[in-house]
Amino acid sequence: MLHKRIWQFLLIYILGLGFLFGLKYLLGLSDYVIPGPMEIYQTARYNSGRYLVDTANTLSVAFVGHLLAILLASLISIIGRLPNLAGAMIKTAAYNLQAYPIVAVAPIIFILLGDGLTSRLLIAAMICYFPLLLSFIGILTTPVPDIEHFYITTKRMRWQLEVKIRAFENITKLTTVIAGSATLAMVGTIIAEFIGADAGIGYSLRISLYQSDIGKVLVALFFIGIFNSLYLATLEGVGYFIQKKLGISREG
Amino acid sequence: MKYQKIFILATLLTLCVCFFLAGCGKKKEQAAEVLNYRLKWLFNISVAGDLYADDQGIFESHGLSVAVKSGGPERDAIKELEIGRAQFGVASADQVVRAIDKGAPIVVIAQLFQVNPLQWIFRQNNLAIDSPEDLKNKTIGITYGGNDETIMRALLNKQGSLADKVKLFSVRYDYSPFFTGEVDLWPVYRNAEGIVMAEKLHRQGEAAGFFNPDAFGVRFVANSVITTRRMISEHPETVQKFLEALLQGWQEALDPRNAKQTIDMVSRYDKETSRQIIAKQLDSTRNLMLPPAGKSFGWIDVASWTETERIMLDQKLISSPVGIEKNLQQITFDSSQ
Numbered sequence: 001m002l003h004k005r006i007w008q009f010l011l012i013y014i015l016g017l018g019f020l021f022g023l024k025y026l027l028g029l030s031d032y033v034i035p036g037p038m039e040i041y042q043t044a045r046y047n048s049g050r051y052l053v054d055t056a057n058t059l060s061v062a063f064v065g066h067l068l069a070i071l072l073a074s075l076i077s078i079i080g081r082l083p084n085l086a087g088a089m090i091k092t093a094a095y096n097l098q099a100y101p102i103v104a105v106a107p108i109i110f111i112l113l114g115d116g117l118t119s120r121l122l123i124a125a126m127i128c129y130f131p132l133l134l135s136f137i138g139i140l141t142t143p144v145p146d147i148e149h150f151y152i153t154t155k156r157m158r159w160q161l162e163v164k165i166r167a168f169e170n171i172t173k174l175t176t177v178i179a180g181s182a183t184l185a186m187v188g189t190i191i192a193e194f195i196g197a198d199a200g201i202g203y204s205l206r207i208s209l210y211q212s213d214i215g216k217v218l219v220a221l222f223f224i225g226i227f228n229s230l231y232l233a234t235l236e237g238v239g240y241f242i243q244k245k246l247g248i249s250r251e252g
Numbered sequence: 253m254k255y256q257k258i259f260i261l262a263t264l265l266t267l268c269v270c271f272f273l274a275g276c277g278k279k280k281e282q283a284a285e286v287l288n289y290r291l292k293w294l295f296n297i298s299v300a301g302d303l304y305a306d307d308q309g310i311f312e313s314h315g316l317s318v319a320v321k322s323g324g325p326e327r328d329a330i331k332e333l334e335i336g337r338a339q340f341g342v343a344s345a346d347q348v349v350r351a352i353d354k355g356a357p358i359v360v361i362a363q364l365f366q367v368n369p370l371q372w373i374f375r376q377n378n379l380a381i382d383s384p385e386d387l388k389n390k391t392i393g394i395t396y397g398g399n400d401e402t403i404m405r406a407l408l409n410k411q412g413s414l415a416d417k418v419k420l421f422s423v424r425y426d427y428s429p430f431f432t433g434e435v436d437l438w439p440v441y442r443n444a445e446g447i448v449m450a451e452k453l454h455r456q457g458e459a460a461g462f463f464n465p466d467a468f469g470v471r472f473v474a475n476s477v478i479t480t481r482r483m484i485s486e487h488p489e490t491v492q493k494f495l496e497a498l499l500q501g502w503q504e505a506l507d508p509r510n511a512k513q514t515i516d517m518v519s520r521y522d523k524e525t526s527r528q529i530i531a532k533q534l535d536s537t538r539n540l541m542l543p544p545a546g547k548s549f550g551w552i553d554v555a556s557w558t559e560t561e562r563i564m565l566d567q568k569l570i571s572s573p574v575g576i577e578k579n580l581q582q583i584t585f586d587s588s589q
Contacts, residue, residue, distance in 0.1 A: 031354035033331050039354075107425045115424060198396075198422045207397030211569070212328060212350055 005229040005236075013225055017218070035215035043215035044222075051204060055223040058189050058200040059231060061117065065124025066185035070178060073129050077136035078163055091137065098130045102191060110196035120192040120200065127188025128181045135177040139170040171246060175239030182235050186228050287318045287494065288338040290329040292475050295322050295521035297533035298369070298444055300514055302342070305501025307517050314497040316490070330356055333480050340483075340494055345473035345560045346399045346569070352579050353570040357481045360557075360580045361495055362550030364502070365474035367466050367540045370400050372437035373449050376459040379436060384411045384468050390436040393423040400439040403472045406563040407465045437463055443536035447529055471556040472563060484581065495583050499550045506538045552580045 017040075024034040031039050080091040106123055113119045140163060147165050151157040167174060193202025201220055208216035291299050302320050305311055311318040321338070323329065329341025330351045342364070343351075351358055372392065374381055381387065384407055394401045400423075408415040421435045427449070430438040440446040442462055450460035465472070477498065484491050505514045515530050522530070543551040554577055561576045 027335070029334055030351070030356040032351040032356040033334050035354070110424065111426045111428060115422075115426075196424045196426070198424075209326070210395070210397035212330075212347060 005233040006226065009225045009229040013222060020218075031215075032212065033214070035218070039215050040218055043213070044219045047216060047219055048223075051201060051220055051223045054199070054201040054204050055220075055227045058193065058202060058224075059186065059227045061120045061200065062124055062182075062185040062189040063231070065121045065189060066128055066182055068121060068125040069129035069132055069181065069185065072125060073132035073136045076133055077140045078159075080133075080137050081140040081163075094130075094133055097126075102127055102188070103195065106192060106195045115196050115198050120189055120197050123192035123195075124185050124188035127191065128184035131184065132177060132181050135173065139173060140166050142166065144169045168246070171243060175236075175242060179232060179235040179239055182231050183228060186224070186231065190224065285317060287316060287340060287490070288321060288332070289318050289494075289498075290321050290327060290332050290338040290341040291323040292327075292329065292342040292344065293323045295518075296444055296525070297518055297522070297530060297537050298441065298475070299342075300518050300534065300537065301364075301502025301505040302498065303501075303517060303521060304505035304514060305498050308501065308504065308513075310497045310501045310504070311494075314493045316493055316497060318494070318497075329478065330358055333358060333478065339490075340477060340479050340498075342475050343478050344399060344475055345557065346402060346564060348476065348478060348579070349561050349564050349570060349574060349576060352574045352576065353572075358478050358579065359481055359484055360476045360478055360552060361484075361491065361583055362477040362499060363473060363552045364476060364550070365540050366543050366551070366553065367464070368403070368472050368474040369442045369444070369446075369537075369540050370403060370439060370472075370474065371442040371446065371465070372404075372463040373430070373440045373446055374437045374461050374463060375433075375453060376461040378433075379461070381437070381461060381463050384408075384414060387414065387437070387463075388417045389419075391419045391421050391434065393421045393430065393435045393438040395423050395439065398439075399472070402563060402567060402569065403465050403470055404439075405567060406472065407468060407470045409566070410469065443533050443540055447532045447536060448525070451529060451532075470563070471553075471559040473553065473556050473560045476552070477550070492583060495550070499548075502541070503549050506534070506541060508538075548584075552582045554580060 020034050021037065023029070024036070035043070076090055076094050080087050080094065102123060105126075106119075109119050109122055113122065144165055147169070148157065148162065151161060151165075189200065190202035190205070193200035194206050195202075197203055201224060205217060205220050208214075208220065289302065291302055293299065295303060299320075299322075306318060306320045323342065328347070329338060329343050330347060332338040333341055334356055343358075348358065348360060379386075379390070381390075387408075392404060394404050404420075405415070408418065421429065423435075423439060427438065429435040430449075431452070438449070440449060440462075442464070446460075446462060453460045477495065479491055504510050505517075511531070511534060514534055515527055518530050518534075519525075519527055525533070541549075543549055557576045557580055561570070561574060564570050565573060
């Protein structure tokens with residue numbers, strides 16, 4: 001799974017670079033607009049070490065932010081699944097919060113919480129929690145009549161049991177959406193770093209853009225892609241392991 | 253079946269309306285032979301002359317149809333010139349030097365700011381900063397990767413060991429580190445947010461001072477008008493007319509006799525800033541832009557450009573000398589016309 005993800009990314013990256021080089025030579029553009037292969041090689045040589053550390057830093061924040069988002073989405077969807085006023089209120093608040101573009105909210109977060117780790121975590125979590133929330137609410141509000149009927153008629157149904165049944169019955173969907181939202185966690189962290197933080201690959205990207213250095217941007221994108229593929233493959237592996245442990249086939 | 257057809261028609265109609273509405277704002281670009289002029293920043297006082305030339309029909313009177321387009325942090329006029337999306341643009345000197353270092357075929361045809369507006373604001377009630385030596389033990393805000401970092405490092409290097417005696421602070425969106433006193437000097441565009449921040453301090457009963465590295469020998473050029481070599485060789489008359497109209501626009505916009513007109517116009521584009529502030533910004537912009545006696549508006553200060561290149565070379569922002577003077581082309585006009 002891991003090597004498949006890496007190969008997929010490398011293929012896309014190489015195709016992307018090839019397209020840019022094609023454009024560069026076709027239109028006769030200078031290295032300022034699109035850097036040549038030698039320039040990218042030199043940039044990679046001088047900056048790889050630093051970018052590797054920066055991207056690892058970003059991934060660590062994305063990982064914690066992703067965990068936060070999973071917890072937040074679980075909590076909200078457990079309350080939001082209730083067919084009462086509290087459930088409706090929680091759902092409305094969660095949807096409204098998502099309606100604000102993060103680039104508009106982020107500067108306020110940075111002013112309130114500073115440009116350190118907390119702000120990056122919060123923004124990463126905010127960006128990736130919504131798709132999680134939508135799926136979690138969808139899963140937890142949909143009854144599994146065949147199983148739930150027994151517990152309801154025997155008056156043994158509790159909310160914890162209801163959540164467990166619905167989660168177990170949709171474990172494949174849950175693991176897929178969690179793995180899918182990992183990319184958003186990474187994107188969220190990079191956006192946070194780009195806007196206001198003073199560490200991570202997003203911050204380095206911002207400096208490269210200040211200096212109009214597309215070579216550095218391309219090298220940074222390479223590391224982001226590799227780390228993202230690693231994270232995605234790890235999550236998919238964990239999901240596969242959980243399903244196997246629970247005795248669920250990959251087809252669900 | 254009937255409802256299905258109505259649904260398809262309604263969908264197509266909605267799509268057409270969406271495409272029409274989305275295209276409305278681009279009407280001007282679609283006109284034939286429109287010259288695109290990409291600015292460096294958003295519409296504010298720093299582009300007053302560019303807007304004035306458009307607003308007062310000066311471009312039209314020179315037989316030109318020009319679309320003045322706002323810039324911003326993610327816009328790069330040099331790239332747009334190379335790709336062919338714009339014919340003229342405004343870029344900072346560091347952008348120009350970097351681009352030439354990487355083979356971009358661009359030429360500077362006018363220098364807008366004669367003094368770099370990028371300066372550092374400080375509280376005059378608490379600090380007296382009359383020379384670089386006074387920066388000792390101070391916390392100075394810089395944007396890492398920005399040209400304010402380059403300018404401040406050039407100044408600190410020039411002063412020998414001063415670099416070890418100051419604390420640098422990474423500047424972002426939030427101005428509160430300056431207002432709370434955490435940072436002593438904060439980088440601002442003297443004629444734009446410098447005025448706004450000075451006004452804020454004034455309301456708190458404090459006076460603002462500005463530290464200008466240019467006054468201590470760091471001559472780092474700011475915004476200039478650029479075009480491509482191809483444009484100059486293939487359409488020299490258009491370049492001549494464009495520059496003549498643009499510089500006329502700037503001169504008229506900065507002329508104190510037209511102040512009301514300029515303030516009215518900038519207010520229309522920059523709705524976030526009050527007229528009183530714009531009036532002060534206009535005075536400040538005039539001081540930074542007017543050329544020395546005997547020189548015409550838009551004069552290219554070759555010595556300052558050479559100095560800018562040297563600073564960038566010293567700080568390893570470019571790999572080798574680019575010979576910037578070969579890319580500066582002062583275009584002169586026949587004053588009798």
